[in-house]
Amino acid sequence: SHTTDLAGRHVVVSAGGTREPLDPVRFLGNRSTGRQGYALARAAVARGARVTLVSANSELPDPAGADVLRAGTAAQLREAVLKAAADADAVVMAAAVADFRPAHYAEGKIKKRDGQEPEPITLVRNPDILAEISAERARPGQIVVGFAAETDDVLANGRAKLARKGCDLLVVNEVGEHKTFGAETNEAVVLGADGTETPVPYGPKGALADTVWDLVADRLG
Ligand code: C5P
Numbered sequence: 001s002h003t004t005d006l007a008g009r010h011v012v013v014s015a016g017g018t019r020e021p022l023d024p025v026r027f028l029g030n031r032s033t034g035r036q037g038y039a040l041a042r043a044a045v046a047r048g049a050r051v052t053l054v055s056a057n058s059e060l061p062d063p064a065g066a067d068v069l070r071a072g073t074a075a076q077l078r079e080a081v082l083k084a085a086a087d088a089d090a091v092v093m094a095a096a097v098a099d100f101r102p103a104h105y106a107e108g109k110i111k112k113r114d115g116q117e118p119e120p121i122t123l124v125r126n127p128d129i130l131a132e133i134s135a136e137r138a139r140p141g142q143i144v145v146g147f148a149a150e151t152d153d154v155l156a157n158g159r160a161k162l163a164r165k166g167c168d169l170l171v172v173n174e175v176g177e178h179k180t181f182g183a184e185t186n187e188a189v190v191l192g193a194d195g196t197e198t199p200v201p202y203g204p205k206g207a208l209a210d211t212v213w214d215l216v217a218d219r220l221g
Contacts, residue, residue, distance in 0.1 A: 003046070003047060003048070004047060004048040005047055005048070005213075005217045006044055006047040006048045006049035006213060006216075006217060007047075007048030007049070008048070009048075009049045009050070009089040009090065009220065010049065010050045010051075010052070010087055010088045010089055011044050011049045011050070011051055011052070011088060011089060011090045011091070011092065011216075012051075012052045012054065012081060012084045012085050012088045012090070012091045012092070013037050013040045013041045013044065013051065013052070013053050013054070013091075013092045013094060014037060014053075014054045014055075014056070014071075014077060014081055014091075014092070014093050014094055014095035014097075014129075015032075015034040015036070015037020015038055015040070015041065015053060015054070015055050015056065015058055015094050015095050016032055016033070016034035016037060016055050016056035016057050016058035016095055016096070017029055017030040017031065017032030017033075017034075017056055017057055017095065017096040017097075017098075018030075018056045018057070018071070018072070018073055018074040018076075018077055018095065018096070018097050018098045019056070019057055019072055019073065019098075020073055020074065020098045020100075020101035020102060020126075021073070021102070021105055022102050022105070022106065022110065022121065023105065023106040023107075023108065023109050023110045024106075024107075024108070024109055025109055026109075026110070028098060028100075028101070028102065029057070029098075030096045030098065031096075032056075032058075032095065032096035033058060033059070033060070034055060034056070034057075034058030034059075034060050034095075035060065035205055036094050036147070036186060036205045036208065036209070037053065037055070037058075037092075037094035037095060038053070038055075038058065038060045038063055039204075039205040039206045039208070039209040040092055040094055040209040040212060040213075041053040041063045041066045042063045042064075042066075042206070042209070043206060043209035043210050043212075043213055044066075044209075044213060045063060045064065045065040045066055047213055047217075050067075051063070051065065051066040051067065052066070052067045052069065052084040052088070053066045053067065053068045053069070054069045054070075054071055054077060054080045054081050054084060054095070055068055055069065055070055055071070056070075056071045056072065056076075056077050056095050056097075057072065069084065073098075073101070074097045074098050074101065074126040074127070074129070075101075075126070075127075077095060077097060077129065078127060078129045078132075081093070081129055081133070082129075082132075082133070082138075085133055085138050085142070086138045086139075087138070087139065088138065088139065088142060089139070089141075089142060089143065089220055090142065090143040090144070090145065090216045090220065091133055091142065091143075091144050091145070092145040092212065092216075093129060093130045093133070093144075093145065093146050093147060093167075094147050094171075096149075097126065097129060097130075098126055099125065099126060099128075100123035100124065100125055100126060101123065101124060101126050102121055102122070102123060102124075103122040103123060103124045104122065128165070130144070130146045130165050130167060131164070131165045131166060133167075134146075134165055134166035134167045134168075135166055141220070143168050143169070143216050143219050143220060144166075144167040144168050144169075145167060145168065145169040145170070145171065145212060145216065146161070146162070146165050146167045146169070146170045146171070147170070147171045147172075147173070148161050148170055148171070148172045148173070149173045149174075149175045150172060150173070150174060150175065151174070151175050154172055154174050154189070155172070155189065155191075155197075157172075158170055158172035158189065158191050159191060162191050162193060167193070168192065168193050168219060169190055169191065169192055169193070169212070169215055169216070169219075170190070170191045171188050171189075171190050171208070171212060172188060172189050172190070172191060173186060173187070173188045174187065174188075186200070186202075186203070186204075186205050186208045187200065187201065187202040187203070188200045188208055190211060190212065190215060192215065196215075198211060198215060
């Protein structure tokens with residue numbers, strides 16, 4: 001059994017979805033609930049790891065035994081993840097991080113005015129946390145895992161993304177009904193920078209979590 005193969009290890013998991021504010025009452029967000037990240041955190045606790053869960057806007061209950069940090073925006077998530085990653089053996093970026101944020105934040109609520117067209121929303125890029133962590137490696141041998149939701153050419157796009165991000169493992173999901181966002185189940189392929197390809201059959205997010213930790217534990221040696 002793998003019950004304690006992560007004992008003595010510190011792992012960081014990000015979960016949920018970031019929200020990028022437009023004004024005090026509005027944001028750009030996504031449909032991530034945090035279920036996959038929370039399943040990863042629970043599985044790592046069960047395998048003996050010290051777990052830091054950086055949670056973005058999830059309503060799920062804190063996993064027992066994990067240190068839970070909260071982040072709202074991508075910038076806040078980045079701060080928390082980079083800090084926690086400093087002494088981490090593995091970092092798993094399961095959070096859906098906004099690629100873009102509004103260029104301007106309105107201090108007062110944006111109002112509609114009679115006879116006026118709405119102002120366009122200008123977006124700017126957010127830093128890519130996964131790429132940054134992969135490039136920096138706060139610790140030698142640190143294992144970095146990313147997630148990718150794809151709608152088409154899942155494997156080819158996944159391989160390209162793995163190379164672009166520079167992570168060790170990329171969990172590639174096909175986005176669809178009953179899969180990925182908000183679902184209790186998931187189906188995925190885990191691509192390794194070493195060329196490996198591990199299919200994970202349709203099943204509970206806890207099973208995918210255990211496959212990810214199996215692959216991470218292998219690489220930690
Ligand atoms: O590029 P894309 O958003 O598809 O990549 C998804 C992966 O990259 C996820 O692991 C996500 O947590 C991470 N990501 C990130 N910072 C961003 C965007 C995505 O760390 N700004």
